[in-house]
Amino acid sequence: MVRLIWIPPRIWLEFEVSDGRGRRSESRLHPDKVHEVVSARESLSSDDEDITEDIGYMSEFSCTGERDARSSRRITNATISTLNSGSSDSKSSYESEVYSTPDVNYPTSSTNPRTEEDFRIIPLDVVRSNSEWTPYSPSQAVISKDRACRAPEAGISDLLSPILSVIPDDHEAFWCFVGFMKKARHNFRLDEVGIRRQLNIVSKIIKSKDSQLYRHLEKLQAEDCFFVHRMVVVMFRRELTLVQTFCLWEVIWADQAAIRAGMGKSAWSRIRQCAPPIYDLVFYAIAASVLQRRTLIIEMYNSMDKILRECHSMAVQLDVWKLLDDAHDLVVTLHTKIEHSFS
Amino acid sequence: MGSSSGQPEFDYLFKVLLIGDSGVGKSSLLLSFTSNTFDDLSPTIGVDFKVKYLTIGEKKLKLAIWDTAGQERFRTLTSSYYRGAQGIIMVYDVTRRDTFTNLSDIWAKEIDLYSTNQDCIKMLVGNKVDKESERAVTKKEGIDFAREYGCLFLECSAKTRVNVEQCFEELVLKILETPSLTAEGSSGGKKNIFKQNPAQTSSASSSYCCGS
Numbered sequence: 001m002v003r004l005i006w007i008p009p010r011i012w013l014e015f016e017v018s019d020g021r022g023r024r025s026e027s028r029l030h031p032d033k034v035h036e037v038v039s040a041r042e043s044l045s046s047d048d049e050d051i052t053e054d055i056g057y058m059s060e061f062s063c064t065g066e067r068d069a070r071s072s073r074r075i076t077n078a079t080i081s082t083l084n085s086g087s088s089d090s091k092s093s094y095e096s097e098v099y100s101t102p103d104v105n106y107p108t109s110s111t112n113p114r115t116e117e118d119f120r121i122i123p124l125d126v127v128r129s130n131s132e133w134t135p136y137s138p139s140q141a142v143i144s145k146d147r148a149c150r151a152p153e154a155g156i157s158d159l160l161s162p163i164l165s166v167i168p169d170d171h172e173a174f175w176c177f178v179g180f181m182k183k184a185r186h187n188f189r190l191d192e193v194g195i196r197r198q199l200n201i202v203s204k205i206i207k208s209k210d211s212q213l214y215r216h217l218e219k220l221q222a223e224d225c226f227f228v229h230r231m232v233v234v235m236f237r238r239e240l241t242l243v244q245t246f247c248l249w250e251v252i253w254a255d256q257a258a259i260r261a262g263m264g265k266s267a268w269s270r271i272r273q274c275a276p277p278i279y280d281l282v283f284y285a286i287a288a289s290v291l292q293r294r295t296l297i298i299e300m301y302n303s304m305d306k307i308l309r310e311c312h313s314m315a316v317q318l319d320v321w322k323l324l325d326d327a328h329d330l331v332v333t334l335h336t337k338i339e340h341s342f343s
Numbered sequence: 344m345g346s347s348s349g350q351p352e353f354d355y356l357f358k359v360l361l362i363g364d365s366g367v368g369k370s371s372l373l374l375s376f377t378s379n380t381f382d383d384l385s386p387t388i389g390v391d392f393k394v395k396y397l398t399i400g401e402k403k404l405k406l407a408i409w410d411t412a413g414q415e416r417f418r419t420l421t422s423s424y425y426r427g428a429q430g431i432i433m434v435y436d437v438t439r440r441d442t443f444t445n446l447s448d449i450w451a452k453e454i455d456l457y458s459t460n461q462d463c464i465k466m467l468v469g470n471k472v473d474k475e476s477e478r479a480v481t482k483k484e485g486i487d488f489a490r491e492y493g494c495l496f497l498e499c500s501a502k503t504r505v506n507v508e509q510c511f512e513e514l515v516l517k518i519l520e521t522p523s524l525t526a527e528g529s530s531g532g533k534k535n536i537f538k539q540n541p542a543q544t545s546s547a548s549s550s551y552c553c554g555s
Contacts, residue, residue: 154365154386154414226423229389238388305392305407312391 158234159184162245187233198232198283199225201338205287208334213294222304227311231286236318239289244320251324252281275328278335288326289314353396353405355528357518358427359511362450363434364442365413368470371501372434373410376511381502387412390424399515406511425457429524430464430514437469437498438477443484451492462524464517465494468510473500 160177167173186194203225207214217223230238235252237245258277278284290297293310301307361369370384370391377395391410396403409424425431433450435442446467454465467489469480482498489496495513499506518524 154388154412158385158388226389233388238385305409308390309392309394 155233156181156188158237162237162242162249165242166246184235195229195232198280199229201280201283202228202232202286202290204338205284205330205334206290208337209287209330210291210294213291213298216298217307220302220304220307222307225290227304227308228286228290230312231289232283235282236285238312239314239318240320244318247320248282248285248324252285255279255281275331276335278331278339281327281331284327284330284334285323288323288330289318291330292323292326353403355402355519355525356405356407357429357515357524357528359406359408359430359432359514360424360428361408361410361432361434362453363413363432364436364439364445364450367413367434367436367439367442368501369413369434370410372432372468372470372499372507372510373408375501375504375507377408379504381504386414395511397512397515399512399519402519404515406515408511422453422457425454426459427527428458428460428463429518429528430466431458432466432468432510432514433494434468434470435480436471437480437485438471438474440479443469443480443488446488447492460524460527462521464514464521464524465492466510466514466517467492467494467496469496469498470501472498472505473503 159180160173163176163180164173167176186198189195203214203223206217206225207223214223217225235245236248240248255277256279259279263277290311296310297307301310361373363369365386370387371381373391373393374384375381377393387410389412393408393410395406395408397406398404409428411424431454433446433454435446437443454463467485469482469485472478485496485498488494495517497506497510497513499510501507518528
């Protein structure tokens with residue numbers, strides 16, 4: 001049995017191979033692939049510098065305690081045995097499975113109470129995070145919604161669900177997600193420095209583009225743009241449909257890839273009126289979504305909570321292509337100013 | 344008071360905050376209360392917000408209910424939402440003991456730290472009583488906790504809607520009994536910054552729930 005396990009803060013993701021007692025139907029990887037993944041994991045724990053650097057962020061989250069790979073494996077096994085103890089053997093248990101013995105097994109007065117709560121089982125959370133989720137294989141179909149409601153890691157699973165839904169192989173999805181989280185990890189820092197910095201960029205874009213709207217936000221003490229917090233954390237995942245999310249993310253990633261490939265400003269500076277690739281296009285898209293509602297916000301909303309509610313109800317109204325057009329317009333007029341102020 | 348034509352009318356506006364560990368059912372409780380439905384919900388990111396109009400006695404009330412994320416990584420940002428709340432509902436899951444122990448370890452401290460309102464009414468709610476066979480926290484423990492911290496107490500199920508409305512109604516009734524809070528929430532009066540009255544939350548009520 002193979003599972004993708006989420007264990008913050010010390011260990012991010014773990015593939016685990018069971019001793020064979022697990023349900024056969026949950027096995028998602030070919031044994032050879034399992035072997036590859038495990039080998040890859042083991043090589044990560046060696047001193048291979050390249051790979052270690054690749055996953056360097058993992059160690060950023062370690063605050064206290066040393067939980068080495070061995071102990072994480074122990075915990076993971078415990079998790080799986082807990083899961084198995086409460087699961088039925090029927091494949092058709094997707095809807096009705098009762099996860100009967102979850103927390104009873106947890107020590108109630110543990111010396112390290114966080115240990116039990118720290119791990120997260122990502123595929124399960126993905127089910128809960130993604131209403132459009134359709135299992136693409138029988139192995140996913142056995143994931144119970146009831147289980148999925150336990151110990152969610154809000155946000156991270158929102159980012160994982162689109163990846164899992166287009167990449168059928170666990171090991172490929174795993175490494176894609178690792179790459180993705182290298183950038184997105186700032187959203188989940190406990191000190192919230194990353195998220196505040198990003199909200200600040202959105203605020204700056206709005207201030208530069210629309211001083212009247214910004215003054216209105218100041219009056220409501222909402223100039224910190226907290227009302228777009230959710231959009232920033234999960235990059236519009238909650239506001240857009242799955243397909244729309246793919247569109248937006250791919251455009252954002254294409255920009256980042258263009259920058260990495262050296263297609264920076266020099267090539268674009270000769271083409272007037274065309275938005276250069278920009279690393280943080282998502283912030284311009286978020287600002288654009290707010291600016292699209294500027295009149296409503298200025299005339300109708302006299303408190304931050306109303307703006308928040310409006311932002312949270314954008315879901316069915318957003319046109320992703322219009323959003324991208326508006327975002328690119330903002331990039332054309334503002335990117336030098338904004339980039340300069342944060343460089 | 345507040346009876347201008349055309350606009351939605353209400354006599355009082357109260358701000359209520361839902362707090363508690365991740366996955367205990369805060370959002371489900373709110374959904375169950377505001378839309379009479381129950382669904383699998385995505386985990387809350389940051390904070391969410393819903394409005395519910397209630398009529399209690401002859402008073403029309405507007406409840407602005409803030410639903411916060413239970414996760415640690417969103418707590419600093421959400422802490423500002425304690426400001427000005429007249430009621431705070433602490434939710435735990437009766438089938439997960441850790442969510443109950445975290446109330447005293449984490450959530451009661453958060454209230455002390457962030458709540459600006461001395462008279463603010465606190466309420467303890469044990470959710471998921473529909474899973475009676477999995478219960479890990481007894482009702483008596485809930486009552487004892489409520490007595491110690493001076494809260495109201497109820498057990499409910501967002502899924503079966505047992506006691507859901509009572510949770511909010513009892514809280515609102517208690518707020519209405521507290522003059523400093525009603526002065527703040529009154530749509531006609533100014534916000535009362537100074538609280539003259541001492542807290543009236545000494546005795547814990549323990550309403551019944553009819554766990555299935």
